[in-house]
Structure formats: C-alpha cells, structure tokens
Amino acid sequence: MRRFWKDVAIVDGGIALDGKPVRTPGRLPLVLPTPQLAQAVADEWRAVADTIDPRAMPLTGLANAAIERVAPDPARFAAGLAAYADSDLLYYRAEAPEPLVERQRAAWDPLLDWARTRYDVHFETVAGVMHRAQPPATLARLGDAVAALDPFRLAAMSPLVTVSGSLVAALALLEGAADADRVWHAAQVDEAWQVEMWGDDDLAVTTRTAHRADFDAGARFLTLL
Incomplete structure (x- = not known):
C-alpha cells in the first residue's frame, strides 16, 4: 500500500x-x-x-x-510459549570441545541460576540433544509466570522466546535480570562457534540478521510497556 x-x-x-x-x-x-x-x-x-x-x-x-x-485467547498463546520450558536451549550442553563447553557454561549457567532463585525451580541439564523431561513443578511455575502476562507482553515475548529458543532467557530479559545483548549472545553461542570453526555464508548471515531484527523489536516493545 x-x-x-x-x-x-x-x-x-x-x-x-x-x-x-x-x-x-x-x-x-x-x-x-x-x-x-x-x-x-x-x-x-x-x-x-x-x-x-x-x-x-x-x-x-x-x-x-x-x-x-x-488478546482473543491469552491463555492459549501463553501455553504455546510456556511449552519451551520443557526443551529450553539452556538445558542441552555440548560434551566437547572444552572451549565450547566453557562458553555454554559461562553464558547459560547464570541465567539458569537466576531462574532457580526467582521461581524456586530445579532444572535437568544434559550433555547432548536427547530430550530430558523437566520436573512438573518447574513447568508449572514457569508456565504460571508466562500466563500472568498481558497480551502486549505476550506478543513481545513471542520473538524473544522463538528466536532464542529459551524461555528462561526471555524471562530474564522481561524481568530486567539480563539485557537484550546478553540474551542474544547467549542464544548465539552454538552458532557463533560453528561460524568460527567452518565460516559463514550469505544465507546464514541474512537469516541471522532477520532474526536479530525480530528479537530487537520484541525487546524494545517490552521497554515501551
């Protein structure tokens, strides 16, 4: 138009x-x-x-x-975001090489530690990518935190969660426990490692740039509420 x-x-x-x-x-x-x-x-x-x-x-x-x-069904939308609590990026760790293991630990452990204290929850972390179920109490408490949000905050959380792959990191951003750059770089640890090892390509750069724009929009939207 x-x-x-x-x-x-x-x-x-x-x-x-x-x-x-x-x-x-x-x-x-x-x-x-x-x-x-x-x-x-x-x-x-x-x-x-x-x-x-x-x-x-x-x-x-x-x-x-x-x-x-x-707004027509906030509970349903919130449930879709809360589902990420059972397969959060931060749970799944590399077994090797040690520099990548350490990068994940440095970027991800503080976010999980914050959530443990903030929501009184326990997380099951695992080496590898095989799914490991999280404690029901953890899923319930994180789900309640998401369900308590109004439609505008839920809309902002959507790109933060889906782009990063981490509900925990998005909640930390929402509550001011981490800023947007910290959460973005935490979400990019694995991809950044792959780029260092094997190089980048035009499609990956284009996709990453688009994802960053969506992520930044969600983060800014939150600051305006």
Whole structure:
C-alpha cells in the first residue's frame, strides 16, 4: 500500500492518519496501552516514505499481533510459549570441545541460576540433544509466570522466546535480570562457534540478521510497556 496520508497523530491511545484511526489488518482498533508505545508506533507511520514495508514497522506488527492473535485467547498463546520450558536451549550442553563447553557454561549457567532463585525451580541439564523431561513443578511455575502476562507482553515475548529458543532467557530479559545483548549472545553461542570453526555464508548471515531484527523489536516493545 502506498502512503496516502500527510499527518500522523495520537488520539486516545490510537494512531490517526489525517484524522482517521488506524486499524489492524483484521479491522480492530489499533489502540496502544502506553503513551511511549503509541509514540513509537506513530513514529513508524511517520517514517513511511512511498510504500508501507511491514519489516520496517515491527512495533506496529507486534501491536497488531497483541490485539488480533493474543488478546482473543491469552491463555492459549501463553501455553504455546510456556511449552519451551520443557526443551529450553539452556538445558542441552555440548560434551566437547572444552572451549565450547566453557562458553555454554559461562553464558547459560547464570541465567539458569537466576531462574532457580526467582521461581524456586530445579532444572535437568544434559550433555547432548536427547530430550530430558523437566520436573512438573518447574513447568508449572514457569508456565504460571508466562500466563500472568498481558497480551502486549505476550506478543513481545513471542520473538524473544522463538528466536532464542529459551524461555528462561526471555524471562530474564522481561524481568530486567539480563539485557537484550546478553540474551542474544547467549542464544548465539552454538552458532557463533560453528561460524568460527567452518565460516559463514550469505544465507546464514541474512537469516541471522532477520532474526536479530525480530528479537530487537520484541525487546524494545517490552521497554515501551
């Protein structure tokens, strides 16, 4: 769609283009829960040049998702994210080489230690990639933490969890126990090792760049709530 508007304004928590309210793709009102998020979304609309590029408007996209995909059934959406608690990236460790083992330990153990204290849970870590079930109490408590979130925070958590592969790391970011760069680099330990060993390629770089953009959008969205 080409740009047709001149003025972008914030009206009653929503975005108005030349006085007309913006709606989600499903025609629901695009109303934001905080003034700072409304301002950031409005800035995305102001920045549109000739044609709308959804990739250049990630905050608008997350707001649309919160309203259309999450809000109708938050419990179901939360359950999908909570499922990562049973197969979190941080549980599965390399057996060798020792430098990779140490990198995983340095990046991942502090996040697990934080979660143990914060949620009073126990984790089963394992060398290798074979699934190991986590204690039911751990799954229940982490699930409760996710279920307590509102639709906008759930929408923000989605790229953080799915891109990183770690619910624990995403919760640490949500609660301010780790910043976005720390969580991103923790999620990239294995991939960074592979790049060091075997080199990179154009497709991997493109994919990683797109994933980082999605991850950063989720992290920024949280700061605006």
